[in-house]
Amino acid sequence: MLTPFALLLGSALAAEPTIEELLAATDDVARGTSSDAVMEMHVKTANYERTMKMHAWSSGKDKTLIRILEPAKDAGIATLKVDDNIWNYLPKVDRTMKVPAGMMSGNWMGSHLTNDDLVKESRLSEDFTYTLTSRPKENPEGLYVITLVPKPEAPVVWGSIVAKIRPDKLPVSIAYNDEKGKAVRTMTFADFKSMDGRMVPGTMTILPADKPGEFTSMTYVSIDFDVKLPDSTFTLQALKP
């Protein structure tokens, strides 16, 4: 027969999320099984600031459609990713161009984001091996700290990643290191708010380690999770506005 203490302990233990749950929640923090979002990107460097607005649809990790709304000169340019296929549509010349996955490296539109950040091809919960470095009771921030190393075949460029996640499974920061363990950048999550009935970070910020004062922030103007998107959303037809 279980004592009340044992029940409480069991309940407490059951409530503690697993590492897999923490990582999956971080992967899906602004994604869900599907999502429909409008977001603004703000890039600040030592020499310039740029802003961009885009509409993005996603389904799982394999389907993403992004259409640029602002600035005016790029409005209408769209990127579709389905599985390993990526196409760009350039409305001014009516061309749909296939983009090899190998061409997707590098930063996106002058920001500190990589193309992979946009299409979210990799997932912490699937493409990395992980170790729980610290529990909430073991650090003053009260966070789960998880160290991740990419699997050999994973489509990522990082040597290791350190994720800090709140007990309610919301991420606080993800630090990315190169293969020598040197810090490359940190992604922070802030401005948590309820959007479409879900608590999400309203703003995600990329801070490059070697450029103090520079950042790229992504702020959600709107986001709907687990929306039923038409089958045509992730097709060549949807690339055209």
Added chain:
Amino acid sequence: MTPLLLVSFALAEEPAAGAPVELTVHGNLKTFVLGGKPHQWFEFSDGAETLLGSLGVDPDEALDAYGLAADPFAEGVASGRLQVGVSYGAFRLDLHWAGSAASSAPSTGAAGFGTGVGLTAPELVPLSWSPDTGSGVTLRHRIDRLVLSAKLPHLDVALGRQAVSFGVGRFFTPLDLVSPFGPATIDTEWKPGVDALRLDAYAGMATKVTAAAAWAGKPVFGDDARDEGRPVLDDLVLAAFAQTTVGVTDLGVFAGDVRSEAVFGLNAVSALGPVGVHAEASLTLPNVDDPFVRAVAGADWRPGDQTTLTGEVYAQSFGATKPEDYLDALDSPRVKRGELWEAGQLYAAVAVAQEITPLVSGNVAVISNVRDPSALLSVAIAWNVADNADVALGAYAGLGAAPDPIALDFALDPNTGAPSLAAPTDAALSDAVNSEFGLYPAMGFVQAKAYF
């Protein structure tokens, strides 16, 4: 409106009550300053110089007086575009006005050179005009887009003036048969609109069939583009293009009746590891001349995060094998109407795009006629100075044997004995050509662009 479009619109789901009408207004302003030095095509023969000397006339001044001196040139161009789009449910109307003011008439681009603004494209419905300014400034206005479209389940329908592109080539475009850009067009941001009916039918994620009827007569500006005595329908491009994706490879098949000539084509885009590869070929069956083939194969590779390399090889059985035949090839209707621009038969091209800083990018490209050999070198640097403003600086240079100056003679009038300049013969002009890209003069430009 065609019955087909009416039927398509009837099939469209009726917009929900209260569906918003969305109005978008964008536009841009651009300015160019161009300058260059053309080749010296003409000189006086020894006899003509002796005659001029006896008259006390300096030969250089005489060339200038005849308008034959290859003086450096400079040109200023300002252009603007106003883009208005209205959407209502599945329907959309796009209207673009494009205008330009130039200190001389902009190039049509048919010979390869052009700013890319003030471009002329074939017009079944004349919607271009050029008011007489009474000055040295050439004003051009064009309705460059006027297209009504409907996005239906698995089908897009568009009727009106719109950009129509086919094919996957970067430098060489065998299947882009309607108003392709020339190799030295500075600004290729907007492809000129043509009058067309277009249907795109979709199945699954990446299978589509495009059927288009586009009018592609003479690219003249502000005038009736129809050839007198030639039926309008003879200048139609009727094209069907089917595309599907197998694995990571896009495969396409093209069949068309292009200006009353049968054209068939194939293309493919795929990846070999980190390298993107593409290939395309077309077969044209003219009614009178021999069939000819055009084919291109190329690759794209990013050796680093900031560098992109692109290369292509291209061959066509149309075109000349000897430099003395290039002018005839360039004077052919196909080149004049912009269907293709290559005068020779075998080409290679390579380009390096380098991100110098996140806001500054450089581009170096070389397009070469392998047999001459000659090449067109282009170098450009673009600076994104603000969210909606860019500045670009660049230059083109033809590398290869320049044309030999043609010696002009004076002919004596048999009645009066007065000397008059004898026009060079076509044969003399043709014989002067030594290479294809050696014909291209050196040119530089500065461009500023602002968007709203």
